Amino acid sequence: ATRAQAVLCPCGALLQPIHMRGQAFAPRSPSDLPVEPGEPVDSESRPRTTRGPFITVRGPDGEPTRLPLHSVLQMVRHNEEHRQTGADDDAIEALPTRTFERGADGKNGGEGTNCQICMEDFEEGDELRTLPCFHLFHAKCVDQWLKVNSICPTCRHKIT
Numbered sequence: 001a002t003r004a005q006a007v008l009c010p011c012g013a014l015l016q017p018i019h020m021r022g023q024a025f026a027p028r029s030p031s032d033l034p035v036e037p038g039e040p041v042d043s044e045s046r047p048r049t050t051r052g053p054f055i056t057v058r059g060p061d062g063e064p065t066r067l068p069l070h071s072v073l074q075m076v077r078h079n080e081e082h083r084q085t086g087a088d089d090d091a092i093e094a095l096p097t098r099t100f101e102r103g104a105d106g107k108n109g110g111e112g113t114n115c116q117i118c119m120e121d122f123e124e125g126d127e128l129r130t131l132p133c134f135h136l137f138h139a140k141c142v143d144q145w146l147k148v149n150s151i152c153p154t155c156r157h158k159i160t
Contacts (some may be wrong), residue, residue, distance in 0.1 A: 087150040091160050097139050100126040116154050117141035133157040 053069040100122045114121045115138040122128065122138075129139040135154045137145075145153050150160050 085150065086147040087160055089147075091150070092143055092146050095129050095131060095159065097127055097129045100124065100128050112136055115141050117145055131157070131159055 054066040056064045118141050127139040128136045129142050131152050
């Protein structure tokens with residue numbers, strides 16, 4: 001029996017594309033296959049199914065293995081349910097904002113001097129948003145980021 005027919009990456013997706021009827025596609029969401037992400041799929045650890053459609057999955061070594069289509073679809077469904085999503089508008093709006101002002105000495109009071117997303121210096125009057133980890137960004141920059149990723153772009157701290 002061959003092992004390591006397919007490997008799940010930490011995000012839950014199969015690392016190699018699935019080949020079905022001569023066409024390849026790669027699942028984009030996690031699975032209910034009985035393996036942990038990053039571990040090889042061992043065909044002997046799964047119960048054998050004799051009925052239903054199967055698809056061939058090629059592992060890193062190029063060796064094919066047949067998997068029940070329902071297992072792969074469960075994996076895709078699971079990955080879709082557990083993928084990281086961005087913050088909702090209410091959570092973003094709940095984060096504090098303020099207007100950037102330089103001190104009388106021309107310094108900014110020890111805060112960062114630029115937005116780590118757009119890399120532009122903070123200018124007098126810019127609207128800044130402070131995340132729970134106390135990192136500052138232009139509100140317009142970090143709001144776009146947070147709609148896709150609900151973590152700080154600098155330290156990866158969750159905002160929700």
